[in-house]
Amino acid sequence: MAADPNSATIATNRRARHHYAVLDTVEAGVVLVGTEVKSLRLGRASLVDAFATIDDGEVWLRGLHINEYALGTWTNHTPRRTRKLLLHRREIDKLSQKVHESGLSLVPLSMYFTDGRVKVELALVRGKKTWDKRADLADRDAKREIERAFARHIKGKRH
Numbered sequence: 001m002a003a004d005p006n007s008a009t010i011a012t013n014r015r016a017r018h019h020y021a022v023l024d025t026v027e028a029g030v031v032l033v034g035t036e037v038k039s040l041r042l043g044r045a046s047l048v049d050a051f052a053t054i055d056d057g058e059v060w061l062r063g064l065h066i067n068e069y070a071l072g073t074w075t076n077h078t079p080r081r082t083r084k085l086l087l088h089r090r091e092i093d094k095l096s097q098k099v100h101e102s103g104l105s106l107v108p109l110s111m112y113f114t115d116g117r118v119k120v121e122l123a124l125v126r127g128k129k130t131w132d133k134r135a136d137l138a139d140r141d142a143k144r145e146i147e148r149a150f151a152r153h154i155k156g157k158r159h
Helices: 034-041 089-102 130-158
Strands: 007-012 020-030 051-055 058-062 083-086 105-114 117-127
Touching: 020 089, 020 105, 034 105, 051 089, 058 089, 089 105, 089 117
Parallel strands: none
Antiparallel strands: 007 105, 020 083, 020 117, 051 058, 051 105, 058 083, 105 117
């Protein structure tokens, strides 16, 4: 995503990967109004409390906070309004089936521009238990320590 010159990241949900185990991801378009797009171009969005629901065969993004556009007038948007996500019917049916059968959730991982259009990376997730979180932190610390030791070893051989 970062290598594409037509793509620019607006916001990421860094805590989502800590709290949830990501099982599958899908890219979805977002239905927005004009002042929301202008505010997003300034990078004024937060995915911290955001989640998606499937109601009557449509996917809705709730809890996404997009700050009001500073130069907006009475036509300015509501910061936490519910926004519709654009997906193909097959994808909606597949996600709906997994959410209702398995007790999984839909959480946005990131929001970005692709060719001038706002996209959301939506993830099908399962909540982690406390011991899962601790195990992930321990694995990450162990990998970091191995990389440091390897770097010290390589550096020592060169001199």
